[in-house]
Amino acid sequence: MIPDSLTQAQFDTVYNSLSLVIASQLFTAIFLILALPRVLPRYRQAMVIAAVVCGIAAYHYFRIFDSFKGAFVTDAVGGRGTYTQAEGVSFNEGYRYVDWLLTVPLLLVELIAVLALARRVQASLLRKLIPAATLMIVLGYPGEISSTDGARVLWGVLSTIPFLFILYVLFVELTRSLDRQPVAVRALISRLRILLLASWLVYPLAYALPVLGISGADAWVLKQGGYSLADIAAKAVYALIIYRIARLKSYEDDP
């Protein structure tokens, strides 16, 4: 699916998108660490995990960025020409699944942690969410690297089962536990879940592109841009909402 060549504008768009993600994730992580003392100790676990998630994402985007820079080359003066695939270097998309394997379960832990629910409820939710998230990623990977549409569809469908289960837990089961949260917090959690839903849907969509017959350099550039925005939304913006919830709850607990 990696295009054979990119125009300079396409190359620069991907390049700048990837760099935007690095800056967003790295400095959100730093912000969260510096802001730790501003929330009560009981909400710091969520903030620390959010910082770690953004840090991991920054690390992976550094690698993706370097991989991209090496993988497409041109010999036009000033880079004003067509970029083609380099010899001996591949653009490694596998990084993304490595990243998801680590960060997707943590994103769910982060959400549950900030709510500071009763220990028993919390444990029960995590026992469902973490395995489901891991399963979703693990089942998607063989489809991603398969070369036939059939395999891609099969593994995609299998992966979608835990995905739907996660959504069920978040939108149905979790709701039952929210009645003891302050009203303003409930509003923020709604926003958080909508952000989660909207950004997470980008990934199965991008996964489906080859099956839908959408390919070529433009589609690929769009996909990279889409991943970039989704990653910023699903990790950095998400973390900032987590931070706002933690601030609000800190204030409610100890005005």
Next chain:
Amino acid sequence: MIPDSLTQAQFDTVYNSLSLVIASQLFTAIFLILALPRVLPRYRQAMVIAAVVCGIAAYHYFRIFDSFKGAFVTDAVGGRGTYTQAEGVSFNEGYRYVDWLLTVPLLLVELIAVLALARRVQASLLRKLIPAATLMIVLGYPGEISSTDGARVLWGVLSTIPFLFILYVLFVELTRSLDRQPVAVRALISRLRILLLASWLVYPLAYALPVLGISGADAWVLKQGGYSLADIAAKAVYALIIYRIARLKSYEDDP
């Protein structure tokens, strides 16, 4: 607009300007973090954001610096010759817009945060300033990368609308909320707004250069130098004034 060649003096001027910005932004960020305990908790949010803004700028200037070093080459002994554009490497100006997209809204948040206004007033100001700042950058980008004067003017004018709106909010609306600030703080805020106005004007000016028919290596070198000084003023010096306001207000609140 990137010149085909630079003299050694021009190359060195840009090189040294870019390095000056890296050092300024990076160490202002470090200074702000080390100075955090010197202001009251309620002003630390502004300081943390200021540190993050300078950190993001340092990151982008690292990239711009590397991009510049790679993009102009000479084969003269000791580098004492003419530098021409390298093959296969471009000087990527797009970084700047990526930087602005992240930092310009934050610069406004920083300013509002340090005033510690009533929560309602603060929220109302930010609801105007953040979208306007984002719009200003997003509308300017298509003009920046367009190749015709017409498009550049059109998008420039569109981008100027939110720019003027920001200035209106800062110089008119905000003034109304300042009567409860200590006198010395009001003086510093005036200085801050003047610094903001003077440094921000550099960006639309640089944007207008091609339309004004100003081009060539000298103009380009001047533009890079202008950006560098404006970025130091608009982020690092600005942050140091924010710090002084935070110190002063900390002292007023708890002498």
Next chain:
Amino acid sequence: MIPDSLTQAQFDTVYNSLSLVIASQLFTAIFLILALPRVLPRYRQAMVIAAVVCGIAAYHYFRIFDSFKGAFVTDAVGGRGTYTQAEGVSFNEGYRYVDWLLTVPLLLVELIAVLALARRVQASLLRKLIPAATLMIVLGYPGEISSTDGARVLWGVLSTIPFLFILYVLFVELTRSLDRQPVAVRALISRLRILLLASWLVYPLAYALPVLGISGADAWVLKQGGYSLADIAAKAVYALIIYRIARLKSYEDDP
């Protein structure tokens, strides 16, 4: 035992496994440091050592990763070809023994430290575990670099003696000291020892592969993957359980 060539899929698998370990170890270390204030001072020594161990592992995997990237090359466009060994660069497995020499004793110190046993008991256990761990690694090394099966078996058997002694101390001697630990902690310690046993067994197994006649690119890739998973289990996951023990004991001591 290093294969002469790797397919792209094999190359990518090793590449992604090594990167996964870097991210896991580095961010576990950062997490532990950020989580330090969440446990009582008396358990922080264990957490600090756990963070240092994960940090050392991250450092070594950075080097292993770079060594691997340099050691296998292809000239196929987009890296879609066979990777062969590069000229002038070796894939250096010696790093692993350097890593073990530093981290394996520390993993045992970490475990003893978190229990906060009586000073005398603690000292007595460490006086057995640390020399045994060091001996185990030092005796294994000559076998690893020997070229004959005989030497490999001999040194392997010698190295296994301290290995068994460590297991004896952990599963028999240590058990006697656990009766004063809270029930929940004892359950966690059991889990920790099982994790330790399961992950540590991977190393002598990988060591035995050449003697068992298992060789070739597939076996080698499997070994690298196995090492990677074992290292994550034996250091990062292990550290997180140490953290949970420290949290639980902190809560028991000062509810």
Next chain:
Amino acid sequence: MIPDSLTQAQFDTVYNSLSLVIASQLFTAIFLILALPRVLPRYRQAMVIAAVVCGIAAYHYFRIFDSFKGAFVTDAVGGRGTYTQAEGVSFNEGYRYVDWLLTVPLLLVELIAVLALARRVQASLLRKLIPAATLMIVLGYPGEISSTDGARVLWGVLSTIPFLFILYVLFVELTRSLDRQPVAVRALISRLRILLLASWLVYPLAYALPVLGISGADAWVLKQGGYSLADIAAKAVYALIIYRIARLKSYEDDP
């Protein structure tokens, strides 16, 4: 003034001097940050600035070091030959002025800050010292890059005026404000001013070398070594005396 060639001994001397400065500045900065809690809050501003100054110097010496390594090359086996200027790479001395522009004013702020004088006196001294320091560097630069002796002398003389003014303020005006400082502190301040005088004199001296007709590889190597020692004295050793003053005053204020 950059020599066409260096012997290996000359190359190694410069190389090792530059590396010595990096290590000195970087670890003095780290030491100062780690030692911050050992002085009273009112003296931490001086320490933080001292740390920032040493950090900026370390950053610039990293760049100077890399620039030097790239700028002189040999093709002798084991580097045992004559090093000549490389093609396409220059040894950039401009870094030094960029460094001075940032750090020389800060060195004076550092000194005034540690004295914790009355706010009014402090402001009055800084209003003289900071502009003078900036002027001194800015006026020296055109002379440094000029190619004629005449221009060098002219700008050098102009730059010397603010230099003498700084010395006047430090040795005459400041003395008047020292009568309320403890005796031991006054002794340290004397030592600090002598160190400042001795190390700062190195810079105009190095500046005068070409006018004095001193040139060639040996003089150049000596100049690099002189700069290195002066920079260590004027920033790192200076910072450590600032730290001792801060410690002493902390003890006097709160024994």
Next chain:
Amino acid sequence: MIPDSLTQAQFDTVYNSLSLVIASQLFTAIFLILALPRVLPRYRQAMVIAAVVCGIAAYHYFRIFDSFKGAFVTDAVGGRGTYTQAEGVSFNEGYRYVDWLLTVPLLLVELIAVLALARRVQASLLRKLIPAATLMIVLGYPGEISSTDGARVLWGVLSTIPFLFILYVLFVELTRSLDRQPVAVRALISRLRILLLASWLVYPLAYALPVLGISGADAWVLKQGGYSLADIAAKAVYALIIYRIARLKSYEDDP
């Protein structure tokens, strides 16, 4: 004395030794910083200096490591061949003296600082130890870079005078001041001095090798390994004993 060629086993041994030192020094430094809050403020100065010393050593070993990697090359596939000296790159041993110049005096300061002797006694000891240590390194350097045995012996003997003086101060003078230290501390200090003696002797021994006619690749590899172990003993292990003394004394002072 640098050998013309190395076998792969020799190359790998040096390579792994140098990497072992980097990991040991870097993570000892990090450990000491993280462990700072575990000792009383009065012992933190010693710990901070110990951390800085290990940090400086890590920095220099990074450079030595890179220098070594560049200085020996092979073109054998998989690096399985003879490594010869590269063109244009030297293995720079001078780093070591730069390192010693900074760290050897600090190692002595570290030892005196942890004892927390009376201010007067401490100052008197340091006034002897610091100049002697500096002199020892400075006098040894001309011998190290001289090419004749005569010069090497002469400077070596001169350098040995301050060396013996340091030992006299540590083993005779210092002993007189130890009677007020707790018994357990005195035992640790004895161990520390023996470690110091044993590890420091490695350096003059390595210095004497050429005079003793010991040369060739094997001797050189042994020397590098010896330096590596001595550096770990003299800095990292030494620092950990300093930490144990600080812990013990903290406990005695405030049980």
